[in-house]
Structure formats: structure tokens, C-alpha cells
Amino acid sequence: MNSARWRFYVNYEKEEDWLNHMSAKGFALSNYFFGRYTFKDSEPGEYIYRIELLENHSYHPESQRYIRFMEENRIEAVASWHRWVYFRKKAQDGPFDIFSDITSRLTHYRRVAAFFLILAISNITIGTSSTFSSLFRFIETGSTDFLILLLVSCPIILSLGFGCLLMWNSLRKKIKILNLEKQLRE
Amino acid sequence: MPESIERGALTEAVYYILLSLHQPMHGYAMMQSIEHLTAGRVILGSGTLYGALNALVQKQWITSLSSEKDSRQKKYIITETGKAVFLNELERLGELLFHGLTLFEELSDDDPPGYKRTGYLRMIGNKPTP
Numbered sequence: 268m269n270s271a272r273w274r275f276y277v278n279y280e281k282e283e284d285w286l287n288h289m290s291a292k293g294f295a296l297s298n299y300f301f302g303r304y305t306f307k308d309s310e311p312g313e314y315i316y317r318i319e320l321l322e323n324h325s326y327h328p329e330s331q332r333y334i335r336f337m338e339e340n341r342i343e344a345v346a347s348w349h350r351w352v353y354f355r356k357k358a359q360d361g362p363f364d365i366f367s368d369i370t371s372r373l374t375h376y377r378r379v380a381a382f383f384l385i386l387a388i389s390n391i392t393i394g395t396s397s398t399f400s401s402l403f404r405f406i407e408t409g410s411t412d413f414l415i416l417l418l419v420s421c422p423i424i425l426s427l428g429f430g431c432l433l434m435w436n437s438l439r440k441k442i443k444i445l446n447l448e449k450q451l452r453e
Numbered sequence: 454m455p456e457s458i459e460r461g462a463l464t465e466a467v468y469y470i471l472l473s474l475h476q477p478m479h480g481y482a483m484m485q486s487i488e489h490l491t492a493g494r495v496i497l498g499s500g501t502l503y504g505a506l507n508a509l510v511q512k513q514w515i516t517s518l519s520s521e522k523d524s525r526q527k528k529y530i531i532t533e534t535g536k537a538v539f540l541n542e543l544e545r546l547g548e549l550l551f552h553g554l555t556l557f558e559e560l561s562d563d564d565p566p567g568y569k570r571t572g573y574l575r576m577i578g579n580k581p582t583p
Contacts, residue, residue, distance in 0.1 A: 333503060
């Protein structure tokens with residue numbers, strides 16, 4: 268049986284936790300598209316999920332090579348969204364972490380941090396400029412269209428931007444801790 | 454490249470990959486053999502392994518056995534350069550181990566209590582008996 272849930276996550280680690288929580292209840296993610304998660308019934312706890320941000324779009328040959336390598340290691344790519352990939356592995360095949368040392372973990376965190384920083388800057392810029400322009404246009408014309416834009420669309424864009432900024436900040440802290448650790452051990 | 458970098462310690466992942474690839478192996482077999490060898494202590498993440506294999510091929514410390522087209526279950530083997538690097542690392546690790554063991558030889562039996570016995574046994578690869 269299939270079921271679907273709508274969710275919107277900025278924090279991919281919380282998203283990962285939620286997917287694993289769903290998997291523990293017998294709902295295994297089978298697809299993702301723009302906030303819509305499709306689940307297939309499975310044995311409770313059959314799969315462990317991990318989310319990774321690749322260097323390139325998931326259709327890129329290098330990404331495809333990587334995904335094939337993962338498949339050879341019994342890790343399945345169930346869904347992808349631009350550069351994000353949803354991996355899963357059968358729990359009976361043992362623990363599942365994509366990265367096992369500080370260096371590779373750092374590389375991934377840095378990539379994710381850069382992703383969120385760009386998203387934060389662009390959303391805050393667009394959000395701020397359209398807040399002002401729709402405010403002036405509303406004063407100018409009195410049209411409710413601009414009021415809706417001002418009160419609904421702009422706050423959504425801005426809060427997305429600030430959400431990404433917070434995410435970037437928390438990743439920055441994690442990177443700092445790992446960098447310290449890296450001075451001492453591998 | 455400066456010599457000091459060439460003499461740096463290998464990461465645990467790279468060390469065990471080079472060790473495993475003294476015979477031809479593909480990624481999954483490597484992960485399993487390393488996990489088995491270390492009694493579950495070292496479980497390589499697939500992403501970490503992928504990155505390390507690519508870097509090792511680029512450095513020509515290992516080489517891929519199958520042709521470019523045949524990408525399924527690609528097998529790798531260590532090169533002569535890789536063997537030399539591995540041997541150097543083994544020598545370096547031997548020195549580290551030697552100094553550690555010498556310290557334990559110099560310690561008296563009860564200073565600090567149990568430290569010598571458990572530490573020594575762990576270093577020669579045995580789990581201390583309770």
C-alpha cells in the first residue's frame with residue numbers, strides 16, 4: 268500500500284530522522300517530489316535512510332557513477348531532488364553511515380553549508396526587495412494583489428531565507444567542532 | 454611535492470584499503486574484509502570509500518582492473534608505488550608501536566594499577582581478560 272505525506276524541511280538531518288522514524292513504523296520512503304513524500308508499506312525498521320547532497324545534479328554522469336557504486340554496496344537511491352539524494356540500506360545489512368571519517372564528513376558539511384548560504388542570501392535579497400516594491404506598489408495603486416504579495420508571499424520567501432541562514436549557522440558550528448577534532452585525530 | 458607531505462601518516466581508511474588491495478577486490482568486498490579484520494571496529498562508509506578510491510587511483514597507488522565501459526563491480530589492485538607507500542607506513546607504525554611498548558616495559562607493575570597490563574595487551578592486539 269502506498270501513502271503520501273506533505274512536509275517541508277530545511278534541516279535535512281531532521282528530515283532524515285523523520286524518515287527513519289517513519290521507517291521504524293513500517294512506512295518506507297519510495298519517492299519524493301517537491302515536499303510530497305510517498306511511502307510504501309514495509310516491515311517496521313526494514314530500512315535505514317540517509318540523505319546526501321551531491322556535488323552535481325543527480326543526473327550528472329559523475330553522480331550516476333557514485334549512485335551505481337552505492338548500489339554495488341547494497342545501498343539504494345530511492346529518490347532524488349536536484350543535488351539531494353535519498354539513500355537507504357536494509358537494516359539487516361548492518362549499520363549505515365555514508366561517511367566514516369572526519370575529512371569526508373567535513374567535505375559534505377562544507378558542501379551543504381555553501382548550499383544553504385547561497386539559498387539564504389538569494390531568498391533574503393529577493394524577499395526584502397519584493398517586500399519594498401510590493402509595499403510601494405500597494406500604496407501607489409491600492410490593489411489587493413500587492414497586499415497579498417506583501418502579507419503572504421514576501422513573508423514566506425523571507426522566512427525561508429532566514430531558515431536557511433539558521434541552518435547555515437548551525438552547520439558552521441558543526442564544521443568548527445570537526446575542524447578542532449581534525450587537528451587531533453583523523 | 455615536498456618530502457614532508459610524502460611522509461605524512463595515512464588515514465585509517467587508506468591504510469586498510471591498501472592492505473586489502475594486495476589482492477584484487479571490489480568495493481563491497483573491501484568493506485566487508487576490513488570490518489571482519491578489525492572485528493567491527495572499522496566500518497567504512499560508502500561515501501568515504503568512494504572518495505578514497507578515487508583519490509588513490511588519481512595518485513596511482515591503486516589501479517582499476519576492469520575497463521572503463523565495464524563499470525559493474527569494478528575491481529582494484531595495489532600498484533608498485535602503492536606497495537612502497539604501504540611499506541613506508543608500516544615502518545612508521547612499527548616505530549610508533551615500538552616506542553609505546555618500550556614505555557610499558559619501563560613502567561613498574563603497579564604504576565598506575567592495571568595500566569601496564571591492559572595497555573600492553575591492547576597494543577599487541579589482544580583484548581585484556583577481565
